[in-house]
Amino acid sequence: MISLLDYGAGNVRSLRNAIHALGFTLTEIERAEDILKAERLIFPGVGAFGAAMERLHRLGYVEPLKAYLAEGRPYLGICIGLQTLFEGSEESPGVEGLGLIPGRIRRFDHEALSVPHMGWNDVRVERASPLFADYAGEKLYFVHSYRAEPSPENADWRLATTDYGAPFLSAVQKGRVGAVQFHPEKSGEAGLRLLRHFLAGEDTLTPDLERPATRAPTHFAKRIIACLDVRSNDAGDLVVTKGDQYDVRESGEVRNLGKPVELAQRYYEEGADEITFLNITGFRDFPLSDQPMLEVLKRTSENVFVPLTIGGGIREFTDANGKHYSALSVADEYFRSGADKISIGSDAVYAVEAYKARGGVKDGSTAIEQIAEVYGNQAVVISIDPRRVYVDAPSVTDHDTVATQVPGPNGERYCWFQCTVKGGREGSDVDVVELARACEDLGAGEILLNSIDRDGTGVGFDIELIRAVREAVSIPVIASSGAGCVEHFAEVFAATGVEAALAAGIFHRREVPIEAVKTYLRQHGVETRT
Incomplete structure (x- = not known):
């Protein structure tokens, strides 16, 4: 038994x-x-x-x-x-x-x-x-x-x-x-x-059967993550979609790149190191009992045996009957349905705004703190959606700026990265560096760093953005947005030292196979899982 x-x-x-x-x-x-x-x-x-x-x-x-x-x-x-x-x-x-x-x-x-x-x-x-x-x-x-x-x-x-x-x-x-x-x-x-x-009962140690001693070091691998943006289309079906700068419609219809469970299975078989589901309409879906992503997780975890991350709509809310659900109780349901990590997006921005207003004091009220206390820091991922704001000089803003090699529309040579909420539709007065640092202090264990400017462009990751965050925190960082070829993955690992890189559209459309990425990385001295 x-x-x-x-x-x-x-x-x-x-x-x-x-x-x-x-x-x-x-x-x-x-x-x-x-x-x-x-x-x-x-x-x-x-x-x-x-x-x-x-x-x-x-x-x-x-x-x-x-x-x-x-x-x-x-x-x-x-x-x-x-x-x-x-x-x-x-x-x-x-x-x-x-x-x-x-x-x-x-x-x-x-x-x-x-x-x-x-x-x-x-x-x-x-x-x-x-x-x-x-x-x-x-x-x-x-x-x-x-x-x-x-x-x-x-x-x-x-x-x-x-x-x-x-x-x-x-x-x-x-x-x-x-x-x-x-x-x-x-x-x-x-x-x-x-x-x-x-x-099968093969657990008894045999002390007299010694294994040859080895001193060879072990090697930590860079991760390649497949991301599935999931939402309901106009017919009410859950589909995996992708767009440019978060616009997922094509000829008036939601772009349909496949079914989430089937696509996740494909990526597992193709060698993805992790799979991330982002419910990109989650901020509009309140009742927990109505969350279709719970069923996606349950079905995916039946046959996919690599880590699963889920984001979108995971926060406290009160349902139509007046019953209150804490962010922790919502996260509980996702963990019990098969998630290994919870991704928090807009709510992280609101949490940091409140954290700043308290003078950088933690009070245990945020979803980040509550989930990390029970499940550990490693269970909380912060998904950041920043965009560039160009300025003529660092002195004109209180935000962390970078001297950019990608000048602004009026030739500006500096920019800061504004954090956004609600799928990139609204900006905040929080920059990406202060958000990442504050979330680490609140208990987050990983940063998923997107880029509104690079999303869907295929021109490469935003190295300046990624380097700024990688240097600001001591928790792992996942680079996202902009990959268009295998060389872009090697570039981001070499230039920033991030632990993982994520892509969506190029994998969905089979433009760049996951194994091609890993083969290229190994040929250029980057450790990966075969």
Whole structure:
């Protein structure tokens, strides 16, 4: 009997779907006593260490879980399911973990690296385990800001390590108890193979079967992300669309480039590292029960085993019956439907405007803070839609300006990047640098940086815009808008150091295949997932 310990935080639908896709049945832990009845127990999840432990205590799961682990029964922890095995975490001072493994979880602190560690990396398997029986060095998907450090005290648990600034424990195992920091259910075929070994009972470590020692470093990959702008057409059908400067109509009709679930499946098969859905009419759709994107996520996560991000309409609202929904409760529904990350757009601008009015003081009222507190910073993506505002000199504005190589209509040599709301139709008095910095302070874990000026043009990413934001924050940045050929992807990685690049129209229309992008990048020395 394979049992899933769903403690109520994070996307576990994808894990359920992966288990079913592998041909196994699953039971749910619904009461504390179910834990000791399990024959094989999986503890998945993303989120904050303190929030996870608080829920485990509230549900009465801590003591039976400790008893299960003490008996050395089959266990697979995923992400937070690994971290809670330790004594505690810097993420939540004063909160005790399960204490099975000596040591505390610590934040990545390498100044030259973006945090969270978000994306595809290798693992260095350091001793034999059936979990990695046929692992061939493929990259696996990580998303975390805190890591377990290898030490003499936990050496007997050490199964695999990964490099990100310094080595951290990416897999631990003693007997039949094991855990991984990466997400096998989000790691494509390589992750599914590892998961199958555990489900089939091939989890017992064989201490006398040593794996040849290796000191080869692991390599963090740049991500190529496929973006699907989704909206209802005039007939009421959900379609993937794309336009120039956000105009998605052609001959009076909404441009239809395919169905979202089918297109997402295609991109998974073609090698996309992540898939992002943007509900571009979400600001007009209020009732949560009416959100068609929930069904898109549920269906996509059945067969797509890479990370899914969803944006559009995720904010607090009051329905027609006067019932209030917090942004966190709305986000809950998206996570439970298959989303791994939530993208916040216009609401982020409003949140930063309020944050500025408070003198840069956080008060816990924003969607960014609320979602990050429960699900972790890595679950919150800020989608920024800026446009250029040209000025004659930096002194004429209080905003961060750049000396531009793309002069304005009157020959202006400076510009600042104005953040917009409502799909680019309204401007704000917030510039892109202050928005990115403020959102990082509020708890966001990633920036999705669009460009209204470059959207749909195919002339290349706005390097000046991207460089300004990349230099302003320490969280990962996704470059978006303007890609027209494989060379543009190599250019943006070389010129700005961003962690990921996103495209839509050129992928939808098959003008530039995803594998062609990756092949070109590898030929020019850029690490990618094959």
